[in-house]
Amino acid sequence: MQAEVPTSLVTQAQRLIDAGWFGRMDDILLDALRRFLDSHRDELMEDFIRQDMEWGLEGDGRREILAIFEQLPGQSSLYIKKSLLQEVIQSLRG
Template structure:
């Protein structure tokens, strides 16, 4: 089961998302947004991991939170 979130989107972005659903490119706006977020996170996974490692090293060297 998924988790419900609340988000505010620019009107134009919502219109574009709904148009994709209306034209059969996605089953629903929820599905479209979930897929978009999944792809974004997947494409930035290496960058995020590197940043977390750097933060951990910085904390280990300097003991700063």
């Protein structure tokens, strides 16, 4: 992985290495990336979920969801299943 890093950040990172807080620059970069991803985990998950819902509400995803509902036991009427699907879609759209 390559990245352009401002000189001021490189200088600060080097000071941490010189002071013994980190062994090398890679350690600092891994720690920074890990902390960033941890602190944004909820946002990332919301984005993934939103993308999945959008996929599910359009085209093939909608057909796949309908196919799942058609296999549900205890609901003999396709109309009821489609109605239930529409309720799920409306609740996801919010």
